[in-house]
Every structure is written in structure tokens, then in C-alpha cells.
Amino acid sequence: MSNENTGSSDKLLPLISHPNDPRGESTDLLLRKHLTDVGTRAIEVASNLGSTSRRALQIAANLHDFGKITPAFQRHVRQEYTHRGPSWERHHARIGAFATFYALGELGIDNPDRIAATLAVARHHGSIPDVISYLKEDVLEYETSNEHVVQQIQSIDETWPTAADELLSTVTDGVISWAGFRDTVLDGELTRQLEEAISATDEQFGVTAISTAAIPEETYDRFYRFWSALTFADKTHAAGITRYQPQPFEKPLHQLTTKIKSLQAATGDESLTAELTEARERARQQAHQMLATIDSVPAPRSESSVQPTSGEQLTLTLPTGLGKTFTGLSVALDIQDRLHNCVESNQNGTSPVIYALPFTSIIEQTRSQLEDPTLWGADPTGRKFTVHHYLSETRTDVDTTSNGEVDDSAASDDSSRNYHPAQLLGEAWQSGVVLTTFVQLFESITRPSSKTAMKGAAFENAIIILDEPQALPPRWWPAVRRCCKLLREEFGATIISMTATQPALFDIDDSDSIELTPGSAELYDRFERVTYDIDQSVWNYRNNDGTTTAPVSYSSAASDVVASLAGSNPSTLAVCNTVRSAHQLYDAVTTAIESPVKLGEYIEAALSELGPDARLSLEQGGTDIATDEQSPTAPSYEELAATVRDRLPPEKPIVSCLTGEHRPYDRQVLIELMHELTTDSQPFVLVSTQAIEAGVDVSFQTVFRDLAPIPSIVQAAGRCNRSFEWGRAGGDVSVWRLAPPENSHQDPATSVYERGRLPDHLTTVVEVLREVTDSKTAIPERVIANDAVEKYYDRLHEESPGEKRLATYINECRGAALSNERLIQETNTRDVICPVTTAEQSVLDRVQEAFATGDEATGYRLLSTLENCRVSIRPRTESFQNAMEPLDEPPSNEGTATVYRLDDSSTKWYSPEIGISWD
Secondary structure, three states: OOOOOOOOOHHHOOOEEEOOOOOOOOOOEEHHHHHHHHHHHHHHHOOOOOHHHHHHHHHHHHHOOHHHHOHHHHHHOOOOOOOOOOHHHHOOHHHHHHHHHHHHHHOOOOOOHHHHHHHHHHOOOOOOOEHHHHHHHHHHHHHHHHOHHHHHHHHHHHHOHHHHHHHHHHHOOOOOOHHHHHHHHHOOHHHHHHHHHOEEEOOOOOOEEEOHHHOOOOHHHHHHHHHHHHHHHHHHHHOOOOOOOOOOOOOOHHHHHHHHHHOOOOOOOHHHHHHHHHHHHHHHHHHHHHHHHOOOOOOOOOOOOOOOOOOOEEEEEOOOOOOHHHHHHHHHHHHHHHHHOOOOOOOOOOOOEEEEEOOHHHHHHHHHHHHOOOOOOOOOOOOOEEEOOHHHOOOOOOOEOOOOOEOHHHHHHHOOOOOOHHHHHHHOOOOOEEEEEHHHHHHHHHOOOOOHHHHHHHHOOOEEEEEOHHHOOHHHHHHHHHHHHHHHHOOOOEEEEEEOOOOHHHOOOOOOOEEOOOOHHHHHHHOOOEEEEEOHHHHOOOOOOOOOOOOEOHHHHHHHHHHOOOOOOOEEEEEOOOHHHHHHHHHHHHHHOOOOEEHHHHHHHHHHOOOOOOOOEOOOOOEOOOOOOEOOOOOEHHHHHHHHHHHOOOOOOEEEEEOOOOOHHHHHHHHHHHHHHOOOOOOEEEEEOHHHOOOOOOOEOEEEEEOOOHHHHHHHHOOEOOOOOOOOOOEEEEEEOEOOOOOOOOOHHHHHHOOOOOOOHHHHHHHHHHHHOOOOOOEEHHHHHHHHHHHHHHHHHHHOOOOHHHHHHHHOOEHHHHOOOOOOOOOOOEEEEOOOOHHHHHHHHHHHHHHHOOOHHHHHHHHHOOHHHEEEEOOOOHHHHHHEEEOOOOOOOOOOOOEEEEOOOOOOOEEOOOEEOOO
């Protein structure tokens, strides 16, 4: 123990959990009040736990900061004293975990609740470890050798044993005492109990040892739920937030229903329009009627309905153009309304609707639908709607000590109190509707930190929409199934898998999914939008003798694209598998067309004319990023798109390029322009990567798709004749296999889709196509969208069931192993700010100056205003790597930068025309 005696114990009273805010905006937070209130708040968050689990969570929350009763911590947390002893003396999480384990044992609460609650307290400032190795090595073995908790208990016993006794006795209704806890720790009995709790007997050899076999498979689920509820309750209480429950939309559901009924597609054929409208409404009504058959969904406004303790796995399968997004959101909000009005509901809040999409790049279109004042009217600045993806995050890391214990003494001081409440609640998804990505959703479960754990509080009875789940990588399917099981069974969440090509993702789960629109397959015959052609380069991709047919050259592909621009209202989309391939095809098309109109050049010209105070925003008006003042005349992307459209020369073919390496702002301008250009009389060509395939509601007459998995081909076809602008079966979809781009020895399809565990993936694709049709031309839509997709998923499950080890990590509670796995396998990706306007360049200079002088708060605040200028890329050339300059790297060069700028003094790396240039 340290001999540091600065400040008598009397001067360190009353006991506090958090110090006076240095900004003078709050007073010291008393320890007893913090523990009591966090306990109450935690069980409010985890509202539908069973009584035993509820009791375990409340005790854990009541004791999570029990270790702050040590004199070392009380000196450390007060500014007038300086603690000169070793840092472990002021750590509080581990002794709190010991107290929790002891209390639950005395109350007869066993695993998984006992071990889950203990871990939640031990790690409430850290991440989830590999539980068995953590408890064995970092807790049991370390404490046996060093006795840090023993020494902390002796210190408490010398100063405030009465206060400790009152805390322990109060939270357990007098069942346990300080003396009992103290003696159990000092004589080693507590560590023996902990070792016994995580030990199992090998049936073959009869040896008892610490093992993952000792903990139930649902331990991770319960730990994650306890941990997220505790972390949320702790941080929001420390931050002084009193209103934290998600709020539902105020617009009544019947108003939304009326609006959705009124939506009609401009097909140019009145009878087809009427038929489409009728089919959309029938599908929507059928989906709502199916809710009556689902036990976990309460009846609407029924006095007898109660909150469900487990959720269902629902699917919503509708062909493109049949109102899938509107139907899915309508059903989700209906479930939300029913849950909010059931008897056991917490009327102060609501169950969030969490809408997850595959990519950040397609979030904005769904966002605009949610913000449409004639529909849902969501306000992203209020508490009823949150948009959350990686561009909106800030980075907060917590250090870990050599013995695996989080340095929680630093985290106790001000990490929560210095958070802005709106930021804290936004990152915790405490909104009526949350719009996010698959990465944010699933990695918040598999790779959680104390920061991302806040999201777990939003999963309680949540309605989670997975839009286009076929975009999830197959290797992750077992982990996704396991995560969805956790969400349904632990949190009572309802999951809606929503797509035109439903993957067999949940077909081998331990619970049957429920289709909300059974019989929707017949709609493909009634509303056939496209026919398919399979190019010879695909049909004979790999012959029986092992040879392959030559791929299509870029000059030949460009000739086919130009030839498709015949007839009235011609528009063509060509989807490539890589950025380099898209760039090369774009160059070939612009070369093949005489005097093409390059759309990106016109966008850049319009941007260059904006003044130094202009703010580029995905919203109207807003705050000027250069002056921090209101700038209501700043152009929105719709306004800039209108300016560009007015300047385009008539009649000549317009050509554009779109990849994932375009800035969000430029991407939205392009999409806005596409809505008009794709159905205009002026010929239009877009060369794109897969960024166009999901969630982008644009429609072309002709689509070319480089060889890809069948669901991706169908997704590309979803951008063709989307709303029957060219009549029934008026869209043409061709599948070819493009040649390797320059300086590459492998064609893009092979390089992208035959990596890792799927070496013969494309062979499977071609074999399935041959199985479902004998013809290579004019193939009906249903044959590909239904028959081929179903056979493809059957084959995929037979040949590659995915990475089962990811689900095993969850079952064995191996958090550290999970943290090394990424949903999207991108190596060495970097976020780069790409300014185009004078105003953006000015703000970027201020960002760099702020970080260079150590003013991180200002740096990150200004950086958040440049989200629409940020591009996430993997540097592919040495010259590009050398041009990257770190923005937020610490002045001492310790640590890693997360955002970069580009030195463009000699090379123009970015343009709205093609995005990042690698040549």
C-alpha cells in the first residue's frame, strides 16, 4: 500500500463518484446517489428481463462504482489532492466486480446471470475480453500474486467500513454485510468460488479445470445486455441526462397509410399504373394483417397486451417497384406503436425502429424519404430520428493496464460529463428511428467498446429492419444468425429482413422466419420489368476442358453501351466490379462517343463558382462552416443539381461515373441529376461500381452488369425499368465478363468474388444460370430473380457454410477474438478529406491548425462539418500514400491518425468526375 496520507479521511467526505465539473456547470456527484440512480436506470433500460435477471442487473449497477469508496480514489477525484501511489490503488471496477460476484452468490443467483453481472461491472469502462482467459489470467492469477483487491479492502476497512457496510446492506436488503464480504476476500474464499464457477469436469478424463465448457452459450448474450444497460445508465447519469428514452413520431400511423396509398408510379400507362398501385396496397395490407398471427406482436392498443420477452424473425419479399421500403417502414412503425401502447410499456419512451443498410453511400436516399414532411417528417436534429454511421463518429479510446484491467480512474473523472447530451444519446441510438449500416449494427455486438456498448440499450424490444441483407458477406452469415438470435431472444427485438431476393440467411436458424407477404413470387409474372441476356463470356466462363472464354474488352463493351443508346428516352447503366474497371470503361465510353457531355466536369465547374462562405450540405441552410454563422442561402445538393442541369448542352449524350470513392455530397448531386436524366430524351450513360445496386432509386432502360453473384445481378437489374417507365418487360439487362483493367492480370469478377473461402464461386454462378435456363437471350425476369436466386443460395450453403468460428466465439464468450473480425474486410483503409470549394479548403486549414496546436475539441468539431467531403479508401499506389498528410495525429507523433488530407500541389487526386484518380 502507498504511504501517501495527503488529506485525512474526514476531509474526503462526503464520498463522491464524479468531481465538480471544471466548467462550473455541475456539482460533485455523490457516490450513493449515483449508485442508486444507475441501478434504477439500468433496469428501466432492460425493461423485460425476468425477475431474477432483473435483480442481478440492479445489484451489479448498484455496486459498479463500489470501489470508489477507497481513500486513494477519493483523493484522486478531488482536484485539491494529488495521489502519489501506484495507479491500481484508485482503480474501482475490479473490486466492484468482486462485490457483485459475492452479493449474487449470497442471494443464490447463479450463472449465466452471476458471471454476466460480474463481468459487466469489471468491464464497464472497457471492452469485452475472452472471458475465460481474462478471468483465469488477468483476475484470478494476477490477484493471487499481487492482492490488489485485498489491499484495497484493507484500506476501506481502515477508513470507511461503516459506509461500505451501508452500501452493501442497502442494495441486498440486509442480506450481506461489509464484514462478510471483507472476510470472504481476505481468506481467499471468493477467488475459490470464482474459479469453481468457471471450471468444468472433462467427461473423458474426469479432470476439473477452468474451461469455456463451464459457461452456458447464452453467457455472451446476457453479459452484453447487462453490460450495455449498465454502461448506458452510468454514462447518461454522470452526464446529467434525465430524459433519455426514445421518442416516437408524432404523426399518426393512419396519416402515413393515407399518404402511402396515394403514391403512384408514372408509368405512362394508366391501366398499368392502377394495377401497380393496387398491388402495392394489397401487399402493404397483407403485411399488416400478418402481424395479427405473430404472438410476439401485441394487438393494437389492447388493454390485455403485454411486452414480449422474445422477438420474431420476419421476412418481407417484394419485387422491385412494389413499395418494399414504404411497406417495411409502415409495418415497423405499426409494431412500434403497438409496443408503445401495451400495458407493460414504459410510456415515457418507445421501442426504436433501427433501419440498417449495407453501405454508408446509400443512406442519404432513405434519409430523405424519412425526412419528407409529407411522409414521416423526421427531424434529424430532434430526439425522434438519428442518422448514425462511421462518418458521424468521434474516437474515444480507453487505456488498458498491464494486468488487463481498464484504467478506470481516468474514465471516472470527466469522460461522461464532458459529453454533449445530444451526442451521447445520438451515439446510443436513443431515437424513435435510427438509420445506420450493417457494420454499425452487427459490429456493435461483435466488436463493442464501452462507447459502442451504449447502442445495446436501444435493442430492448427494438424493431430492426435489415434492408438488402443479401449484401452481407456469406462468411459472416453464421455470425449474423447468431447476432439476430441474441437480439430476438435476449432483447425481445423483432427483425425484418427486407429484399427482392431473400437470402437463405435464416433458413437454417433454430427458429422459422415468418414471411409478411406470402405468395409474392407471382408478382414477378404479373409485373415483369426486364428480360436478361447472358453474354458468351459468361455462359462459357469455364468449359469442361478447363478453358475459359475470352472476356469482353473495354473497347467492345463501350461499343455495346453506345449501341444501346438508340430509340426514345435512352439511358444505360454499366455496373463494374472494381473502381479501376469502372474508370477504364468510363474512359472507353467517352472515347467512343463523339463530343460527350461529361457530367462530372459540369458539377465541378458549378462548385468552383461558389464563394468562400458557401456551405455544402445535404440539408437546406445550416451553419456556415467557415464562419460558424447561419448561411441560409448556401446551396443544397438539389439546388446545385438544378444549376448543373440548366447548363447541360442539349441533345449530346451525357456520360457520368459513380464509385464508392466519390464524396457523399457529389454522390447526392449525381443521384439527384440521375432522377431526371435517366428518363429524359437526351441519351445518358452512367458507369458505376456496386455503389448503385442497393438503396438508390434510379431507373435506366438498359443495364450491363459485370459477372457477379446472382443476387448482385438481380440488384443491378433493380435499377432497370424500375417503375415501368418503358412498359412491361421494357428493360434490358445484359451480363458480361469484363477483361482485366490495365496493369492487372486478373479480371475484376475473379479478383472480387473468388477470394478466400470461395475459390470456385463464379463457376457456381454460371452453373446455376445454365440449370435454370437453356436460353442465353430474352430470359424472363422470374427465372433469374426467383429460380436462379433460390438455387444459388442452396448451392452456397452446400459448398461454403460461412465462418462458423465467428458464431463459436460468441457461444464461448470470446470477445477479444471477435474484435479482430470485421464485417467488411478492408485492409489499411484511410479516411481522406477531399476539398473542392474555397470554403472547404479554408475549414480544412483550420482543422489542421487546431490539431497541430493540440486543440482536439475544435479540430474534431470542425472536422464534423466536412463529413460530406470525406472519402474512405485503401491507398493503392506509393505516390498516393506519400501524398497523404495526417490531420489528427498527436503533435508528439504518438498514436495513429484517423483522418488525412492530400497534398495536391503537384497532382489533382480528386474530382467530382471520377472520384479518386489513381493514374
